[in-house]
Amino acid sequence: MSQTSLFIGLTGGIGSGKTTVSQYLAKQGIEVLDADQISRQLTAPNGLAMDQIREVFGDTVITPENALDRDAMRTLVFSNPEVKQRLEQIIHPLVQQEMISQALRLHHSPYIIFDIPLLIESINRYRPLLNRICVVDCETEVQIERVKKRNGLSEQTIRQILQTQASRETRLLYADDVIYNGKGISLDKLQEQAYNFHIQWLNMKP
């Protein structure tokens, strides 16, 4: 099977607004593949990644239902670069494989959104696959406020996560398209920008 739709990578730091944008595009009838969601499926009870995770990390990060204990793993991952790397070595190839196989089965979407939080951190893995990269850009302070409100994580934890992610500047270097969702941007303004890109992308070929 070969590619019939334009493949667009959508990325941004934690809490930047990627999911809000991709949910809006999904409402316009566009197919969205969500790396976080696939990663959560892989680590749900008896998920495909669970055997490898148990082998590498042991039982302490696994719940009685044979799922990933996300709180335990979050604490380890964002304080220990080696743990983060070992977990990513298990999860990322499986996520990429699943995204490609899902994308190639979709033939009726004029373009497909690949919502990938760590796209820039894994640029060599994803750049060859994508026709365009769209960055949802946002100030760090705004990200912190949003994630605090949404997940109830402490500012310290959020800052730890942010430190492991690409900087705003680095992300923007790779952007073909930028949606600004920082200070002063209402949900309506965000939607308006997403709609404008939607119209442009509808008229592009892979």
Ligand SMILES: CC(C)(COP(=O)(O)OP(=O)(O)OC[C@H]1O[C@@H](n2cnc3c(N)ncnc32)[C@H](O)[C@@H]1O)[C@@H](O)C(=O)NCCC(=O)NCCS
């Ligand atoms: C560390 C884990 C257990 C925390 O789970 P939790 O439910 O709190 O977060 P969730 O998975 O919903 O991710 C939320 C956000 O955290 C950030 N994040 C997640 N993993 C990473 C990572 N490895 N490096 C940097 N940021 C990350 C991203 O901004 C992501 O959008 C989980 O994120 C995980 O398994 N991460 C490793 C897999 C991975 O890299 N996923 C990201 C895209 S595939």
Ligand SMILES: Nc1ncnc2c1ncn2[C@@H]1O[C@H](COP(=O)(O)OP(=O)(O)OP(=O)(O)O)[C@@H](O)[C@H]1O
């Ligand atoms: N312009 C905005 N105005 C108000 N709230 C917003 C705006 N953009 C996003 N939000 C809210 O901020 C939170 C984070 O947004 P969203 O989940 O879309 O980000 P994300 O980039 O997907 O985050 P993550 O990578 O952590 O999954 C959500 O609760 C969302 O409703």
